[in-house]
Amino acid sequence: MSDLKLCQGPECHQYTTQDRLKGMKGSKTYQTRRRSSLNYGEFCDTRCQYDWLSKYATQAVNHFGRLKEVKHLTEENAWTKTYRWDYERRNGEAQHYYLNKITDEQRPLTETQYNDNSYTLNER
Numbered sequence: 792m793s794d795l796k797l798c799q800g801p802e803c804h805q806y807t808t809q810d811r812l813k814g815m816k817g818s819k820t821y822q823t824r825r826r827s828s829l830n831y832g833e834f835c836d837t838r839c840q841y842d843w844l845s846k847y848a849t850q851a852v853n854h855f856g857r858l859k860e861v862k863h864l865t866e867e868n869a870w871t872k873t874y875r876w877d878y879e880r881r882n883g884e885a886q887h888y889y890l891n892k893i894t895d896e897q898r899p900l901t902e903t904q905y906n907d908n909s910y911t912l913n914e915r
C-alpha cells in the first residue's frame with residue numbers, strides 16, 4: 792500500500808521522460824506519474840492540467856453549473872484580501888487587510904481571517 796497520488800492527466804503516460812519509465816529491466820514502460828503530493832492539484836504539471844481541461848472542461852462546466860449571465864464587480868463584492876509589510880515595526884510583520892477595489896476602503900484583517908478561505912466580506 793502506498794499513499795502516492797496518480798496524476799489525472801489523460802496523456803501523462805504519453806510523455807516519454809526518464810522519470811516515467813518504470814518497471815523491471817526488459818519490460819519497462821512509460822507510466823502515469825505518481826507523487827506523494829502533486830503541485831498542480833490533481834496533476835503533475837501544467838501540461839497534464841491543460842490536457843485534462845482540454846478534454847473535460849465542457850463536461851465539468853455542464854456538471855457544476857454554466858455561467859448564464861454577465862457578472863459585475865460592485866462595491867458589495869469588490870473586497871479582496873491583501874497585506875503589506877509593516878516596516879514601522881521592528882519585526883516587520885505583514886499587516887493583513889481587506890481592500891475594496893471599487894471604493895478603496897480598507898478594513899483590518901487578522902492573519903487567521905486572511906488564511907480562512909470561507910471568511911469573506913463579499914456578497915454573492
Ligand SMILES: [Zn+2]
Pocket residue numbers: 798799800803824834835836839
Ligand atoms: Zn501528469
